[in-house]
Amino acid sequence: MDDGVQDPLLQEENELLKRRLEKLQAWRQKGIAPYALRFDRTDSTARLHERFRDLPAGEDSGYRTSVAGRLMALRRHGKATFADIMDAEGRIQILATLDGLGDPRYEDFLMLDIGDFVGVNGVVFRSKRGELTVRVEQFSLLSKSLRPLPEKWHGLRDVELRLRRRYLDLLVNPETRERMLIRSRVVKELRRFLDERGFLEVETPMLHPIPGGAAAKPFKTYHNALGQELYLRIAPELYLKRCVVGGLEKVYELNRNFRNEGISYKHNPEFTMLEFYWAYADYNDLASFLEDMLSEVILKVKGELVFPYQGRELDFRPPWERVRLLEAVSEAVGTRLGPDTPMEDMVVLAERHGVSVEKGWGKGKVIAELFEKLVEPELWNPTLVMDYPKEVSPLAREHRDNPFLVERFELIAAGRELANAFSELIDPVDQRERFLEQLRMRERGDEEAHRLDHDFLLALEYGMPPTGGLGLGVDRLVMLLTDAHSIREVILFPHLRPEEV
RNA sequence: GCGCCCGUAGCUCAAUUUGGCAGAGCAGGGGACUCUUAAUCCCAAGGUUGAAGGUUCGAGUCCUUCCGGGCGCACCA
Numbered sequence: 001m002d003d004g005v006q007d008p009l010l011q012e013e014n015e016l017l018k019r020r021l022e023k024l025q026a027w028r029q030k031g032i033a034p035y036a037l038r039f040d041r042t043d044s045t046a047r048l049h050e051r052f053r054d055l056p057a058g059e060d061s062g063y064r065t066s067v068a069g070r071l072m073a074l075r076r077h078g079k080a081t082f083a084d085i086m087d088a089e090g091r092i093q094i095l096a097t098l099d100g101l102g103d104p105r106y107e108d109f110l111m112l113d114i115g116d117f118v119g120v121n122g123v124v125f126r127s128k129r130g131e132l133t134v135r136v137e138q139f140s141l142l143s144k145s146l147r148p149l150p151e152k153w154h155g156l157r158d159v160e161l162r163l164r165r166r167y168l169d170l171l172v173n174p175e176t177r178e179r180m181l182i183r184s185r186v187v188k189e190l191r192r193f194l195d196e197r198g199f200l201e202v203e204t205p206m207l208h209p210i211p212g213g214a215a216a217k218p219f220k221t222y223h224n225a226l227g228q229e230l231y232l233r234i235a236p237e238l239y240l241k242r243c244v245v246g247g248l249e250k251v252y253e254l255n256r257n258f259r260n261e262g263i264s265y266k267h268n269p270e271f272t273m274l275e276f277y278w279a280y281a282d283y284n285d286l287a288s289f290l291e292d293m294l295s296e297v298i299l300k301v302k303g304e305l306v307f308p309y310q311g312r313e314l315d316f317r318p319p320w321e322r323v324r325l326l327e328a329v330s331e332a333v334g335t336r337l338g339p340d341t342p343m344e345d346m347v348v349l350a351e352r353h354g355v356s357v358e359k360g361w362g363k364g365k366v367i368a369e370l371f372e373k374l375v376e377p378e379l380w381n382p383t384l385v386m387d388y389p390k391e392v393s394p395l396a397r398e399h400r401d402n403p404f405l406v407e408r409f410e411l412i413a414a415g416r417e418l419a420n421a422f423s424e425l426i427d428p429v430d431q432r433e434r435f436l437e438q439l440r441m442r443e444r445g446d447e448e449a450h451r452l453d454h455d456f457l458l459a460l461e462y463g464m465p466p467t468g469g470l471g472l473g474v475d476r477l478v479m480l481l482t483d484a485h486s487i488r489e490v491i492l493f494p495h496l497r498p499e500e501v
Numbered sequence: 502g503c504g505c506c507c508g509u510a511g512c513u514c515a516a517u518u519u520g521g522c523a524g525a526g527c528a529g530g531g532g533a534c535u536c537u538u539a540a541u542c543c544c545a546a547g548g549u550u551g552a553a554g555g556u557u558c559g560a561g562u563c564c565u566u567c568c569g570g571g572c573g574c575a576c577c578a
Contacts, residue, residue, distance in 0.1 A: 015511090082536075100535095129538075131538065158570090168512095216577070262577070262578060264574095266578075273578085496570085500560090
């Protein structure tokens with residue numbers, strides 16, 4: 001070991017690590033491979049608990065099982081040792097005794113550390129104290145653990161450690177595991193709902209030459225061979241619409257979007273969106289579809305539509321409340337607002353409510369800002385906010401009754417946006433004009449204004465059927481269903497700054 | 502990006518108010534113990550107090566800068 005190349009693990013001072021490395025060697029010296037290839041299990045821990053639920057205390061089942069898992073606790077009593085092993089579904093107690101294992105093997109058993117993976121064969125019984133237990137007749141070390149697990153009683157509390165070493169968080173904090181299971185079920189149920197209704201899941205590019213479909217700052221990257229700048233997508237919208245042009249009448253994509261913006265309890269740089277497009281439907285169809293979809297998914301996942309979130313009750317029972325954005329904002333400011341309201345009045349009103357109007361903003365933008373500032377945070381139970389200003393919705397179709405507005409709604413719950421939907425703008429001439437307007441906003445310095453996408457316009461020019469499209473923030477939905485305050489709690493590996501200095 | 506708060510043993514926390522020997526539980530080591538389950542009992546060990554600098558006879562504690570995190574605001578979904 002003094003020839004220059006040294007195992008960095010051995011360099012570490014930590015006493016606990018050293019001891020375990022020594023044990024690793026001791027296993028090898030005994031001729032036991034500390035990292036096994038495989039193990040035949042007959043049962044999971046949950047299956048055993050289920051099967052022997054009624055076995056009385058002190059009784060032997062006569063059933064010989066083989067289970068495997070991670071050693072989570074050790075209670076040594078001299079010539080008998082209790083231990084708990086944990087698998088994906090739960091834990092079970094095992095009992096190793098000198099009588100049962102014989103002299104050298106019992107000594108081996110005592111060499112196990114908490115954290116090691118073991119496979120165990122033996123008969124299932126219920127202990128005098130009523131704990132279902134496997135009496136160890138044979139065991140194998142399946143994988144040696146070299147580092148101590150977090151504290152058995154308090155678990156891992158430190159938020160930074162929980163996020164940086166999420167595997168430990170998952171191991172010792174059942175709430176974390178439960179959140180991730182719920183997330184998985186939500187995603188599965190969303191897909192199932194759409195699949196059952198004839199929607200086709202598609203995968204569109206993550207690398208976009210022109211980032212489009214949303215107002216957001218993109219991440220920039222570079223393709224070496226092509227010498228081309230590319231952007232991580234901020235939304236799949238424009239590609240999904242191309243699919244509809246191509247005759248895929250019902251499509252969806254459930255995957256990541258990337259936005260180069262601030263990180264907060266509601267924002268991660270990469271987040272999961274469901275977007276679907278439905279030919280021949282308008283935003284009214286989407287609103288009832290969304291009600292059906294979410295109430296079914298929530299019911300399947302949580303078993304109820306009324307549940308607590310951050311100490312308050314959330315009621316997702318349909319029909320959800322519907323308000324018109326103009327009316328909600330008008331009520332909030334105490335003055336009837338609309339396209340006829342003079343801009344000067346609107347500026348005064350906005351400033352009075354803490355919204356500073358920037359150059360280039362039109363009436364629609366001011367109203368949208370007022371909504372976000374005054375109304376959105378106050379909406380607790382799910383509310384469909386209908387009819388947004390055209391100015392802030394360059395991809396949505398003009399409202400059938402009001403040219404100042406578009407046929408767009410957002411679903412707001414717990415004071416935040418959950419979903420955004422509209423009757424899609426399918427008129428290529430109108431779309432081109434809207435893009436040009438966005439371009440003028442970009443030139444005035446609005447970094448988040450949409451960019452002109454000629455290829456997308458080309459697709460529209462071939463003809464796109466009337467279509468309704470909807471985007472749903474999956475992370476945010478999961479936050480509500482898992483009572484998570486922060487988006488980081490529902491993302492396995494949220495973005496953190498690098499640890500090393 | 503700005504403001505406030507936090508960082509002590511592998512983990513969970515004391516000691517910071519008012520500067521005066523850095524302590525416990527769990528985990529780990531040695532010993533006792535064949536139905537325990539946060540096992541119990543005895544013994545010993547474990548620290549660059551996030552990093553660097555400063556004030557002071559003396560700094561975990563006070564000051565400055567930096568790193569990381571949390572919360573709030575701003576931006577956004």
